Amino acid sequence: MRKRPLSAIQSDPGTEQSVPTSGHEPVSLTAHCEMDQTGLPGRSLSSQETGRVLLVIPDELESKRISAMLRAAGYACDVVTRAADARILIDSLMYDVMIVSPSQLDGHGMELRHSLRRRNPIGRTVVVSQSSNFEEAVQALRAGAVDFIPLPAEPSEFRARIAKALQLVDSDRRRENHLARMKNLCRRLHSTRNQVVGQIDTLCTDLADAYQEMAEHMTQLATVAEFSAIIRQELDIEELLRTVLEYVLRKIGPTNAAIYLPDHDDEFSLGAYVNYDCPKDTVDYLLDHLAGVIAPRLIDETRVLEFTSNRALEQWIGEDATWLSDSHVLAFGCHHNDECLAAIVLFRDTQTPFDAELAAVLGHMSIVLARQLAQIIHVHNRHLPDEERAQQGWQSLWQDDCDDDLDDDYGGGMAA
Structure with a gap:
C-alpha cells in the first residue's frame, strides 16, 4: 500500500x-x-x-x-x-x-x-x-x-x-x-561590560592627557611668574637684556641667542647676544646680518616661529638660511600695543634640539618682556610731551643711556 x-x-x-x-x-x-x-x-x-x-x-x-x-x-x-x-x-x-x-x-x-x-x-x-x-x-x-x-x-x-x-x-x-534567559542576559552583561571598560579606558586616557596638559601648563605659568618677578625690578635696558639672557641660559642650557631692538623705519640693531658655538671672528658679522634678515620679519608676527630643518628655514628667509644651516631655530617678537619692541632669535645645532614645550613658554615670556620694555621706555621718556614721547620710542633711550655701555659690554657678546 x-x-x-x-x-x-x-x-x-x-x-x-x-x-x-x-x-x-x-x-x-x-x-x-x-x-x-x-x-x-x-x-x-x-x-x-x-x-x-x-x-x-x-x-x-x-x-x-x-x-x-x-x-x-x-x-x-x-x-x-x-x-x-x-x-x-x-x-x-x-x-x-x-x-x-x-x-x-x-x-x-x-x-x-x-x-x-x-x-x-x-x-x-x-x-x-x-x-x-x-x-x-x-x-x-x-x-x-x-x-x-x-x-x-x-x-x-x-x-x-x-x-x-x-x-x-x-x-x-x-x-x-x-538557562537560555540567563545565557542571553550574560551575553548582554558581557557586551555592556566591554562597552563600560572601553569607556573607562577612554576616560582614563583623557584624564591622563588632561592632567599632563595641566601639569605642563602649571609649569609654564610657574616659569613665566618667576621670569616676571626677576625682570620687574630692572629699569635699565642694559641690565634688563643681561638678566633676560642669563635667565634663558639657566632654563634651556647653552645656546646662541640674540636680542634685536628697533631703531627706526622697521630697522633693528643688535642689543645683546650670547655666542655658544659660532666662530668668534664671524659671529659679529653673522648677528648683524640677521638683524636685517630675521628681525624685520617678526614685526607683525605674534607667534613663536620654530624651524627644525634647512628647507623650512629657507622657505622663510631664502638663501640667508645657509647662515643657520643644521640649526634648530626659535624666533619671536615682543609686542606691546601692536608695536614690536624687540626681536629675539635662539639657535643651536639640531643634534641638541630645544624642548618641545619651549616655544609655548617663550610665547608667554615675550608678553612679560614686552611689558617691561614698554615700562622702561615710559620711565626714560616721561619728561617728554606725549606726542614727542611716542615719536622718540627707543631712540632717545638707546642714544642717551646705552650707546657706550651696550657697545662695550654687549657688542662683544656674553659668555655662554
Whole structure:
C-alpha cells in the first residue's frame, strides 16, 4: 500500500485520523504539534493540554486501552504499532513522552529512545510490559527509561505515573528556558561590560592627557611668574637684556641667542647676544646680518616661529638660511600695543634640539618682556610731551643711556 505523506496525518487537537502503517490496519491517533516560543523543544504544560505522548505498542487492544486512558486525562496521543512508523513520527513531530513496549518490538523499543532524545533532548521514555520481571525493569531503567509500568495497570496509577514523567519534562523545559534567559542576559552583561571598560579606558586616557596638559601648563605659568618677578625690578635696558639672557641660559642650557631692538623705519640693531658655538671672528658679522634678515620679519608676527630643518628655514628667509644651516631655530617678537619692541632669535645645532614645550613658554615670556620694555621706555621718556614721547620710542633711550655701555659690554657678546 502506498504511504500518504506525514503532513496528511496532522489535524486539530481532538480530531482522530487513520494512518496506514505498512501492511497493518489503520490505527487511530490525534495529531498535535507546536514549538515553544523560546525555540526550545515542546512547550509548558497547561490545564487544557498536559503534554504530547507517542504510544508504541504492537498489541492493538492494549494500545487502544492505554490511549483511551491518556486522552481521558487530556493528553495529545499518537499511536503506532511498529518501530519504523514511530521513527517517522519522531522525526516529524515533537513528543514529550514516549510509551514503548520493547519486549514486543523485537528488541528495537529502547533504540527509539535515542531517536526521541536527538529530536527532543528533554523527552522522556516510559516502558510498559505485560510481565513484572525485575531484571527487565532494571534493564529498562539502565537504558534510560524514566519509569517501568507493569501491565495491566490501574487507570489512576497509570495516569499518575505518566503525569510524573510529563512533570519531569516540564521541569527540564523551565530549566532550559531559564538557562537560555540567563545565557542571553550574560551575553548582554558581557557586551555592556566591554562597552563600560572601553569607556573607562577612554576616560582614563583623557584624564591622563588632561592632567599632563595641566601639569605642563602649571609649569609654564610657574616659569613665566618667576621670569616676571626677576625682570620687574630692572629699569635699565642694559641690565634688563643681561638678566633676560642669563635667565634663558639657566632654563634651556647653552645656546646662541640674540636680542634685536628697533631703531627706526622697521630697522633693528643688535642689543645683546650670547655666542655658544659660532666662530668668534664671524659671529659679529653673522648677528648683524640677521638683524636685517630675521628681525624685520617678526614685526607683525605674534607667534613663536620654530624651524627644525634647512628647507623650512629657507622657505622663510631664502638663501640667508645657509647662515643657520643644521640649526634648530626659535624666533619671536615682543609686542606691546601692536608695536614690536624687540626681536629675539635662539639657535643651536639640531643634534641638541630645544624642548618641545619651549616655544609655548617663550610665547608667554615675550608678553612679560614686552611689558617691561614698554615700562622702561615710559620711565626714560616721561619728561617728554606725549606726542614727542611716542615719536622718540627707543631712540632717545638707546642714544642717551646705552650707546657706550651696550657697545662695550654687549657688542662683544656674553659668555655662554
